[in-house]
Amino acid sequence: MSFDYDQYLRLDKFPTIFCPGCGDGIILKATLRAIDHIGLDKDQVMMVSGIGCSSRTSGYVDVNTLHTTHGRALTFATGIKMARPDLHVIVITGDGDGTAIGGNHLIHAARRNIDITVLLFNNWIYGMTGGQVSPATPTGDRASTAPFGSIEPNFDIVQLAKGAGASFVARETVARPVPLERVIEKAIRKKGFSLVEIMTPCPTMYGRRNKAGDGVQMIEYLKDHSVSESRYTQLDDEEKDDAIVTGTFVDEERPEYTDEYRKLVERVRAH
């Protein structure tokens, strides 16, 4: 029997703003299947997003949804999670929203290890505003504000989250929807700060400018260049440059922030 996505969608808000060939719909579907598989009550799911194409996802999902300011989704989400630790808080963000303007909030939310799941849609570009260079644009690639190719090194978002203290960090691509669904499920189940970097094509704003082809060709690229961590070590240097390492890189049990705060309140009130 096919999965009933409609029960989780605000169908009256369709069609989505996503372009033909965009991968964001694949992430949305994987997220809904993960939510369903865990059996979360829609009333208990809080989806918070920032600004950008990825962040428009929240408007289509029939849960509690909050579409915030650019880069700040994690700050609103932190307020909600502290006020209501019983809610399952999922933050939807992109590479620009999450690691440029929102980079400070990302590292501090990870450092606190607050129980929030971040799904970071990485399409290597600012799609909504017309294809400007982002901190995740691969060096040398072109963007509307890097017409001669980007000279900046790009962020390794997995290493960033890991270094900042996240208790669950993974990377997956939309070319592998089944592993994607599973890793999102693991991230939501994780008690602590979890981040999944999800590689997703933007044929309109990135693909055209970088001769990467249409949506299908870009998804094929993601599929062909995805490697596991163990496979990655066997690649030669040239192959390593183009490889997208997928898998779970951090999965640890660490003190979670709302738990620690609750304990502090109990300790203070006992005196």
Add this chain to the structure above:
Amino acid sequence: MMTRNAAVKVMSGNEAVAAGALAAGVRFFAGYPITPSSEIAEELSVMLPRSGGVFIQMEDEIAAMGAVIGASLAGSKSLTATSGPGFSLKQENIGFACMAEVPVVIVNVMRGGPSTGSPTMPAQGDVMQARWGTHGDHPIVVLAPNSVRESFDLTVRSFNLSETLRTPVILLLDEIIGHVNEKLTVPDSVEVVDRKRPDVPPAEYKPYRHTEDKVPPMATYGRDGYRFHVTGLAHDESGFPTNNPEEIEKLALRLHAKLERYRDEVVDIERVACDDAEIGIFAYGATSRSAYQTVREARAVGIKVGLLRPRTLWPFPDREVRAFAEQVRTIIVPELNLGQMAHEVEWAAAGACPIDPLMRIDGQPISPRQILERVERAAKGDHL
């Protein structure tokens, strides 16, 4: 006979803000260290955990503003406190709270500016930023206490107005009021107002319904099955983004109509010796304390001077100022900036009498004597 009352305390304006917030039912504080407001955060870092509420020091001022909006949407009365540079950083998210109609209270203990300015010195340079700091057309409520007592009372009032009107409220202290120590009798309880809840089942709920009183009922995330969408984009009654020009205009006009409807309840003025006044003073915050003394000294030598002192800066008491301007020969406006409110007074007076700005921006307070000199000059009739 001396009586002892356990509730009588000596505290600073900043501490009174914390006490007032607790009395008003604050359950969430997010902030970032900044002089001269930090005592508010320090006080609440003790008191909120003790009362089972949430205190969190965020990574920056922007994050603190985002966190209080999130917490309010999740059902907690929320407060943040800052000063000039931090107030600048918060502006985008203050605009979000205006647009999404989220009740929150923002305290700004004013210091000298622009930029890092004079962190430990008094100023009143943020009165226009409080009104217009975030982009776009939006109404805002701004209150300004002039004592420790009022820091407590107006904090309570800020929460109540934010809940009644479903809007952010800004409480503007200046460094003097934030740090002055005075006696405060803390009341056993205060009148507390809570936001209007939905009166329809979830399926019929519209988070931005155009109600007669202009204030849409507000549901809480994750409670009673109300799943709704909130965005800073222009939205229709359902809360979802719209590009429909009619809906965009309807929303913007309702936000203004809301404040207009409650204008007379929000505007709050103290009048000192105004009945027979021939010379007027318009002053707020710490500067009005000097003006009290000026009025006493001038009256002692027979000069008929009166003080109009707004506790609510925005919405501006334009009609009240106009009536005052028609009564007196001139209005002296002492303030710790280069005439920000004097311009507004002049606009409201609309030529009914001349306006005499008394400006000071060297980080020092305006003394009663300075104001008295202007009063005496006006009394001699050579003020212009």
